[in-house]
Structures are given as structure tokens and as C-alpha cells.
Amino acid sequence: MACQAAAARPLRLSALCSRIQPELRTAPVPVPVPVLVPSRRNTNVQAATRAGGLKTINDLPGPSTARTLYWIFVKGYADRSHLLQDLQKSLYGPIWRSRFGSFDLVNVASPELISQVIQQEGRYPVRAVLPHWKEYRQLRGQADGLHVGTGPEWYRLRSVLNPKMLKLREVSAFSATVHNVVGDLLQRIEHLRHQSQDRTTVRDLTSELYKFGFEGISSILFETRLGCLQEQIPEDTLRFIAATGSMLMLSDLVTLFPRWTRSILPFWKRFVQAWDDLYGVARMLIDRRIAEINAQVSSGEPAEGMYLTYLLSSDKITRAEVDISVTELLLGGVDTTSNTLSWTLYHLARDGRAQERLYREVDSVCPHRREPTLDDIGQMPFLKAVIKETLRLYPVVPGNGRFVSENEVVVDNYWFPRKTQFHLCHYTVSHDEAQFVDPESFIPERWLRRQTARGQPVLFQHHPYSFIPFGVGVRGCVGKRVAEMEMYFALSRLMQHYKIQPEVGAPAVKPKTRILMIPSKPINLRFLPRT
Ligand code: HEM
8 A cells, every 4th residue: 555655646646636628639739849759867858858849848738727626526537537547648648737736747648658757767766755754754753664765765775675575586485474364365255155145155355355465465574463364353453454544545635635724624633643553553563573583582593584584684774664664565565466356356257268267277287276386376377367467457556656856857749847747647558459459358368478370479569668557667566576476376276266256136346546446336256165
């Protein structure tokens, strides 16, 4: 959910900001000038501007504030900002400006333009400025952490966090932990099925997978189990889950109101309280682990552990930085994976052919319900294709941001000053039929290698910036490998145990955007045991 608050925030703002103003479609006809595609960072854009007669941000089309309000309040786009990307692109083309209150965004919605922004993002990219998070950190004297952090300090933090998170070999050390949590998920599903009237249906699967996501990432980060999937969830864990949800919900709210309202409205105080609770439980769990390590060391045992032990034993990161980094990793790792898994199961339940193909693949690589290793997963191309196709259809963070503060930037034929906030509309791009044939359909096969007439394997080639659900570049998602491992293990083992079907008469479920793309209705599925 760190992704939620930080990466997707510009999108949320654009949902509020960038609304359609058809009258502007007839506004200034661009004077054709040669397209300037920067091929390196730090392009000398000023020279390019003078030489190429580039246009500026003021020449961009975009909606008025009145139009924005109309789309939000009359047309109901407040929780469908992903669809607003499509609509605005169809009206303004692949680049447009959105302004609303103090927000001013440049939206780009083609792989070529996204790639141009990324090529000029600078050495230390920033997604979006998060002044309210920064203010909280200063209020409590905490370290900046991943989302608020910028420049070389942020980079130093990433260089400590990355190696054990982004290298496949290192991530495989978490396999046993994740399998334990998947085991609990299977038990929970079994329990819920038995409790249901038809002894088959699990209602509101997304909320169960949320608990799985929370337990999975915490077991890696805190090296302890929180009991999220138990029948009776422990008190501290409930407090932790509640604080996480409140903080993210309030984070969005506090930005909507000016500072002077803080003494009248309750949101800022609640935001601070939610952060205090969240950070407090995280610190308590870290303290507990430190006490265990100390006990191990004083009894002469080696202090073996995983991610937290590694961070605590690094001399490149302070204790305050460990506390905030682990908390932010947790925020990023809960409902990103759980929502993606929900959408995957939703589609497989409706597509018996794809589900059967997946089951056969898993069963052939891991017969007799053997727990897959990461090497086994390497032999399951269809499993990976299913997850990719789900992320293409439902990129859980549907838009990303880049606040380019190091350089001036040239995108398309426009010159932008430093500190321009770009919104990368990658939902629209991964739903564009120019990029993906039949883009609204769930077709995992599109990601598989095919054979040419001569029997040569060919991999489906898409533009590298037409599918970027985990972001891109040095600021890309730090949890990508862990997320993939959790999803691969959970999905493969669910397939080993159950055939999944929609509830009888279940309506189609569309996504809505509440920062993340989530199901607009509960997903209820039938789990039929495979014999
Ligand atoms: C399906 C799962 C996930 C998706 C689709 C996803 C997506 C993203 C995206 C789009 C970004 C922004 C990247 C950019 O700006 O280029 C991001 C950042 C981030 N993600 Fe994830 N994420 C997922 C899972 C996770 C997990 C499991 C963790 C924790 C282990 C995590 C932690 C983070 C953090 C901490 C950042 C901020 C990194 C920084 O600013 O340096 N994410 N994620």
C-alpha cells in the first residue's frame, strides 16, 4: 500500500483534476515541428527548445475545473479514475494537462511518451511529493523512509533494501515462510467452505486474501507470525490491520483540505494517530525480534534470521531507518498482491479452459500436490502468463507518477520546466488495442512463446512501456519478486487443491479505483475439492 499512497496518488489526483472539456478539442492547432525523442538523460532541452520551437505546458489541451467537477460529481468518475484515463486520451490525445485546486499534472498515455518521461527522470526519480507524510515524519522526528525520501539518501536506502528483495536467489530464502502462510490460507478456505450453507462457497474472497497478504509480507518482514488467518485474530494484529487501513484512507483525505481546517476537522489528528499506531506496532515487533536475537547470541547460538535480521545487522542503515522502511514495505505489500490474486481467481473461475490448463501444468510439474519450489515455478509458463494477464487487465496501481525535479524535460513536442508532475497512465496503455489484440479479454496465452512454421520459439513482443504494473527504473517496485513469489505459490497450491467456480448466478464484477484498482462488489467463489 505504500504503492497506493505514493505511486498511485498522482493518479487519484488526476481523477479529481483531469476532466474532459470537449470545447478544448478545437483549441490551438499544433504547429508541426520535428518530434524530439530524447535518447539520453539530461538532454539539453533548452537548446532543443530554441532550435525546435517546442511548445510549452500552456499549449497542452486539458479540462477546466468546472468540467472536472462535472465528471466527478455528475458523471460518477470519482471511483473510476482508470476509465477517465481512457476517456481523456480519446478526447485530448496521448498527452494532456489537468489542473484542480493546487494540483497541476501532465498526463502521458502512450508507451512512447511514458518512455520519454522515464528516460529523463534523472538519477534519483521521485514519484510525487508527499508533504503530509513528510510533515508527520518531522513531527515525530522519524527518518524519511522510501516514499518521502529523495536524492542520494533515498538511493542509499534502496541500495540496502534491494539486494535481499529483488534478487531471485535471495528471495528464494523466503520460500518456506511463504509456503507456511499459503498452508494457513488453504486451511482457512477449507474452514470457510465448511461453514457455508452449501459447504462450498467462500464469500468475499478479497478480504480473506487481504489477510493472506498481510500475514505473508509480515512473516517475511518481522520474522514472526501475526495470526491474521486464524479464527480468532490476536488483539495487536487487529490493531495493526486497522491502523494500516485508516492511515491509507486518511492519507488521501487530508490532502483535500487546507491546513487551516485541521483545528476544525478531525482528519489530520486521526491521520497522525493512525501513523502513530502503525509505527508503534511495527517498532514493538522489531523490538521483540531484537530481544530474540540478543537471547540467541547470549546463549551462544548464531543469530540466524531473514530480512529483518539482515537489516538490523547492516551498518549502512540506522535503527530509525529500519523502522520506517519495514513499515513502508508492509504498506506496499498487502493489498497489492491480495487484489491481484482476487482478480486472477475471479477470471479463472469464469474460464474453465484456462483453469484446467493451469491445473494440468501445475500437476505435471509438481505431482501429488508437492509444494512447488521457485525452480518448479520456472517450469510453469502458463502460471506466469495468468498473473501477467491479470496485471495487464487490472494493474493494481493503475497510474504512476514522476515529479521531475532534476531536469527540464522534453516530451513529444513540448518543453517542461523542472518540478513538473507527470502522471503515467499505464492502465490506458495496457488496455490499448494498438498494443494488445482484443485488450478487454482475459487471454493468458498472449504471453506464451509460440512456434514459427519452422518450429522456432517466438516470444510475444510488446512495447516495453506498454506493460509496467510494477513501475519502472530505479524507483520501480522493491517488492516485485516477493509479490510474484507469494502469488505463484498461492495460486499453484490453490489449483492443486480446488476447482474454482463462480457462485451460481453471480454477476460480473467490475473494478473501481480507491487509489488501487479493487473489485466493486464482493467476489464469492465456489471451491470444489479436487480428488
Ligand atoms: C502485485 C503486487 C505489486 C504491484 C503491482 C506493485 C506496484 C508498485 C508500483 C507501480 C510502484 C511504483 C514504482 C515506480 O514508481 O516506478 C511500487 C512501489 C513500491 N512498492 Fe510495490 N507493488 C506490488 C507489491 C509490493 C510488495 C509485495 C511490496 C513489499 C515487499 C511493495 C513495496 C513497494 C515499495 C516500498 C514501493 C516504493 C519504492 C520506492 O519509492 O523506492 N510492493 N509498487
